[in-house]
Amino acid sequence: MVTTTYHKAGSVLDHSLESLIHRLRGLCDNMEPETFLDHEMVFLLKGQQASPFVLRARRSMDRAGTPWHLRYLGQPEMGDKNRHALVRNCVDIATSENLTDFLMEMGFRMDHEFVAKGHLFRKGIMKIMVYKIFRILVPGNTESTEALSLSYLVELSVVAPAGQDMVSDDMRNFAEQLKPLVHLEKIDPKRLM
Amino acid sequence: MRQTEGRVPVFSHEVVPDHLRTKPDPEVEEQEKQLTTDAARIGADAAQKQIQSLNKMCSNLLEKISKEERESESGGLRPNKQTFNPADTNALVAAVAFGKGLSNWRPSGSSGPGQPGQPGAGTILAGSSGLQQVQMAGAPSQQQPMLSGVQMAQAGQPGKMPSGIKTNIKSASMHPYQR
Numbered sequence: 001m002v003t004t005t006y007h008k009a010g011s012v013l014d015h016s017l018e019s020l021i022h023r024l025r026g027l028c029d030n031m032e033p034e035t036f037l038d039h040e041m042v043f044l045l046k047g048q049q050a051s052p053f054v055l056r057a058r059r060s061m062d063r064a065g066t067p068w069h070l071r072y073l074g075q076p077e078m079g080d081k082n083r084h085a086l087v088r089n090c091v092d093i094a095t096s097e098n099l100t101d102f103l104m105e106m107g108f109r110m111d112h113e114f115v116a117k118g119h120l121f122r123k124g125i126m127k128i129m130v131y132k133i134f135r136i137l138v139p140g141n142t143e144s145t146e147a148l149s150l151s152y153l154v155e156l157s158v159v160a161p162a163g164q165d166m167v168s169d170d171m172r173n174f175a176e177q178l179k180p181l182v183h184l185e186k187i188d189p190k191r192l193m
Numbered sequence: 194m195r196q197t198e199g200r201v202p203v204f205s206h207e208v209v210p211d212h213l214r215t216k217p218d219p220e221v222e223e224q225e226k227q228l229t230t231d232a233a234r235i236g237a238d239a240a241q242k243q244i245q246s247l248n249k250m251c252s253n254l255l256e257k258i259s260k261e262e263r264e265s266e267s268g269g270l271r272p273n274k275q276t277f278n279p280a281d282t283n284a285l286v287a288a289v290a291f292g293k294g295l296s297n298w299r300p301s302g303s304s305g306p307g308q309p310g311q312p313g314a315g316t317i318l319a320g321s322s323g324l325q326q327v328q329m330a331g332a333p334s335q336q337q338p339m340l341s342g343v344q345m346a347q348a349g350q351p352g353k354m355p356s357g358i359k360t361n362i363k364s365a366s367m368h369p370y371q372r
Contacts (some may be wrong), residue, residue, distance in 0.1 A: 009282065012276060
């Protein structure tokens with residue numbers, strides 16, 4: 001089933017993380033604060049075309065027994081310039097543990113990997129993740145990692161059926177609540193290449 | 194007794210002056226009379242001038258106070274203002290989106306913004322974009338799926354230019370096998 005993901009991102013410096021967490025706990029749904037430690041690997045399939053096919057495989061390192069998560073993210077929709085969030089098609093699949101072997105057999109090769117460690121909050125259908133990205137120094141060895149920067153990445157995302165523009169308005173209102181601590185905006189990764 | 198909730202036991206002649214008074218106290222009345230005669234004595238123009246000077250002084254005072262407040266606030270806030278770094282945002286989004294800065298054999302400590310390595314990170318980015326152009330020019334000439342050699346070249350640094358060229362040569366030599 002193809003769904004649409006709406007995405008906004010920002011970052012927060014390490015020393016302001018506590019204030020951000022407090023504010024998010026106040027704003028978001030009243031759940032136990034959830035932390036996660038995930039290992040994500042990005043696979044590329046190079047075909048005849050110039051641009052390779054990208055799939056993202058993610059596994060939880062701290063919750064044993066949870067399925068792996070395979071995700072396809074399409075190109076950002078170049079729609080309304082005034083829309084406040086980055087809109088992409090996405091397909092999310094839960095898989096078993098032999099995902100990497102399967103992908104390698106299909107001809108995919110791993111392009112890069114990283115470890116993400118942080119907190120997860122929810123507000124209705126919005127998901128807010130605050131996490132630190134760790135570079136993996138020895139390929140395949142998730143024990144030897146090193147933080148990529150002095151900041152935590154803050155991502156606000158919604159997975160919803162296509163064409164619901166009200167979602168991006170809700171996201172903008174939520175992003176307003178987090179200013180001036182964090183500045184969430186729609187960032188097109190292609191502009192950063 | 195009932196009407197006053199028990200506060201006035203007897204409605205007598207002593208209670209009446211206090212409870213039913215509508216005029217201000219005699220002393221207050223005297224003072225008010227004096228003030229009104231003084232005000233009438235000065236005359237309308239002089240009174241206007243006094244009003245204006247009073248307003249001016251008040252507004253000057255208000256300005257000074259608000260300026261003081263603003264200056265002290267900004268002075269206190271400035272060191273704490275930086276709660277996020279936009280360069281970090283871009284670096285992190287790029288890392289998640291296409292692995293910029295995540296190559297395993299890149300020397301550690303080179304991608305920390307705000308550190309002395311900042312100029313180094315800038316040149317590395319410039320070098321890697323140059324490399325990508327080299328790779329894109331080479332891609333149309335080879336028409337087979339590339340293995341990890343290509344991915345390494347795409348995310349490389351200036352120091353890795355020679356290895357980019359090496360992978361091109363490697364792919365050329367694979368032609369006979371694929372054909």
